[in-house]
Amino acid sequence: MIKYKKSRTILRKSDSEYDFFGHDYYFNIYRGCSHGCIYCDSRSSCYHVENFDSEVIVKENVVELLNRELTSKKVKSVIGISGAMCDVYMPIEKQLGYTRKCLEVIDRQGFAVQIHTKNDLILKDIDLIKSINEKTNASVLFTITAFNDRLSKRIEPRAPITSRRLFALKRMSDEGITTGLAIWPTLPFLTDDETNIKNLIEVAYRYGASYVLFYPGVTLRDNQRDYFYERLNYIKSGLVDKYKERFGNSYECLSPNAAKLMEIYHRECKKYNLKTYAPHYRFDNPVQLKLF
16 A cells, blocks of 8 residues: 655755765665565554554655755765665555656756665666766665575565565676675574585675675564564474574674674675675865855
8 A cells, every 4th residue: 555645855864874874964765664574673562653664755845855955965865765665666656656756856966875775676776876876976785685596485485585576686796786785684594504604605705795794693672573573483383483482672782693694794794795784975075155
């Protein structure tokens, strides 16, 4: 189900958390998501999205707001099209095209862009992303949690499988667009084995990524924890009991192998000369002279 609402503003200044992704401002187009990833923190009640998996809220005036707010910026910067509350390339984007329209605004206004997704639907906009990259800079970050297609389908049931995302990453990289891989969350007792992490970092290198981000755990709270446990029961018996015994009601649930996995992550990235942070594009903005 689609609902429309109007927003008063759209751009948010990046804080230290979001600057980690390499952008200065960011915005969301949609709320709610149809990918059905079992671990998504956005189901938590603090976000006030009642029917997260079946209802998508569209900010219907996002394009006008973005155009107006970018016009008012005196200094060019990197704009993040965020996947914080959704994926901006959910299947609904094929129908509505709001992400593409926002890219057109960013391209026309001469800003750089950073996009975070787990959907190969982004390839429909490769022409615009290339256009932005030729003028300033475009960066695309793909989330991939499981190297194995079968497992990725079970934990992210309505998102494209891993191999499709990797194909999209390679297409972007081949076109000279900066690409990265986000290995998160890492699900304890399920995707936190060394082989999974090593395989993902190696394939990121082979497919042209320039950086890899990694978090060795998952966050769980209130109703999201209940949903996650319910889904785990269908994937592997005994997993829920392990989580309850190990983590109780903790918000941050780090893998028992977290320290070792972080060591492997840094070692493998160094081996393949991959950055462990998102490169931040810097404009050569002229100094603004002020009269006094």
